[in-house]
Amino acid sequence: MKVEKTREALLSNFEVLAHVRDQERARRMSQSASAASNQGTSHAENLETVIYELKDYLNKSPAASQSPEAITLFLQKINHLGLEKAERLQLINSVPTSIVSLYSLIEECDQRYNEDQCEEILDAIRTTLVSEEDAIAE
Amino acid sequence: MFILTRFTDLIRLDPTSFKKPLNDAIVDEINNCYANKIIDGVGLCICVYDLITVGEGQVMSGDGAAFVKITFRMVVFRPFVGEVLEGWISSCTAEGIKVKMEFFDDIFIPAHLLFENSQFVAREQAWMWCPDEEQELFLDTNEKIRFRIEQEKFQDLPPLKQGYAGSAAPNDEQDPEKPGVPPYSLIASCQGEGMGLVSWWE
Numbered sequence: 001m002k003v004e005k006t007r008e009a010l011l012s013n014f015e016v017l018a019h020v021r022d023q024e025r026a027r028r029m030s031q032s033a034s035a036a037s038n039q040g041t042s043h044a045e046n047l048e049t050v051i052y053e054l055k056d057y058l059n060k061s062p063a064a065s066q067s068p069e070a071i072t073l074f075l076q077k078i079n080h081l082g083l084e085k086a087e088r089l090q091l092i093n094s095v096p097t098s099i100v101s102l103y104s105l106i107e108e109c110d111q112r113y114n115e116d117q118c119e120e121i122l123d124a125i126r127t128t129l130v131s132e133e134d135a136i137a138e
Numbered sequence: 139m140f141i142l143t144r145f146t147d148l149i150r151l152d153p154t155s156f157k158k159p160l161n162d163a164i165v166d167e168i169n170n171c172y173a174n175k176i177i178d179g180v181g182l183c184i185c186v187y188d189l190i191t192v193g194e195g196q197v198m199s200g201d202g203a204a205f206v207k208i209t210f211r212m213v214v215f216r217p218f219v220g221e222v223l224e225g226w227i228s229s230c231t232a233e234g235i236k237v238k239m240e241f242f243d244d245i246f247i248p249a250h251l252l253f254e255n256s257q258f259v260a261r262e263q264a265w266m267w268c269p270d271e272e273q274e275l276f277l278d279t280n281e282k283i284r285f286r287i288e289q290e291k292f293q294d295l296p297p298l299k300q301g302y303a304g305s306a307a308p309n310d311e312q313d314p315e316k317p318g319v320p321p322y323s324l325i326a327s328c329q330g331e332g333m334g335l336v337s338w339w340e
Contacts, residue, residue, distance in 0.1 A: 006143050008141070011141060044166070046175070050173050050185070086220075100339050101339060104331055104332030
């Protein structure tokens with residue numbers, strides 16, 4: 001084993017969840033195909049364990065109700081504010097809806113952005129990343 | 139929280155997997171070897187993301203298996219320093235708070251990285267934060283907590299000693315003295331606005 005590049009890319013929680021769901025669908029397909037031809041395929045316990053636990057975590061997170069379109073729209077809306085890549089990633093992963101949680105995710109938020117701009121970010125989050133059910137729950 | 143890591147490896151495909159499509163067999167084999175494992179200096183491997191290159195299968199003498207050289211990318215759990223995450227408090231001690239996420243348990247918030255004016259209440263077995271004179275906020279077990287990653291620690295461990303022929307030989311003399319250093323652990327902090335229990339700030 002050789003590690004070629006440790007941090008080739010950052011993934012958002014949404015991307016990981018989408019990938020895991022895709023993989024599972026593919027696996028179920030191949031499983032039913034092999035069951036039909038009577039060749040049971042067993043899958044690794046370690047993989048099943050980590051995927052189960054990961055899904056348990058991500059399905060409770062905001063990633064569960066996001067879509068690629070919503071994320072693209074959100075990024076377009078906040079593009080002109082010049083947030084760092086890691087900060088945008090965190091906004092998508094944690095979906096802050098209050099100014100306090102926004103401050104904790106963006107470094108030196110009070111110096112870099114005025115109140116209107118913070119409100120603009122929150123507004124962009126509310127209109128794109130917060131799903132309708134969540135909004136009603138609030 | 140998650141990254142993609144590129145690896146190259148030479149894997150062994152057992153003849154029993156020859157009936158499967160080649161790429162499926164390779165992905166299954168990589169997942170067998172890597173999923174839910176921690177790699178020193180990389181992080182906790184989740185699953186294969188994609189295969190980049192697949193070499194020619196080679197057969198070596200005395201073995202019916204095919205050996206294939208591959209380049210692939212894995213989804214890896216490796217939060218960056220400064221990232222804010224959410225997890226659950228699994229236990230509180232006078233030293234600090236242990237936090238778990240469903241798939242990763244080795245997160246620790248030491249006492250000196252907790253809020254100012256917080257103290258451990260032995261009677262409740264919980265940490266208490268007093269933001270002002272009147273308020274007492276408890277950090278109880280199983281509450282959802284938001285924290286910031288401060289430091290990551292990798293510990294290269296020797297391979298598990300397992301007996302041959304599947305009999306996992308228990309190392310009675312070795313286990314008690316080894317308190318179980320985790321191969322990958324995170325030190326986190328819980329200070330400042332927005333940190334602490336998620337319910338406080340809603």
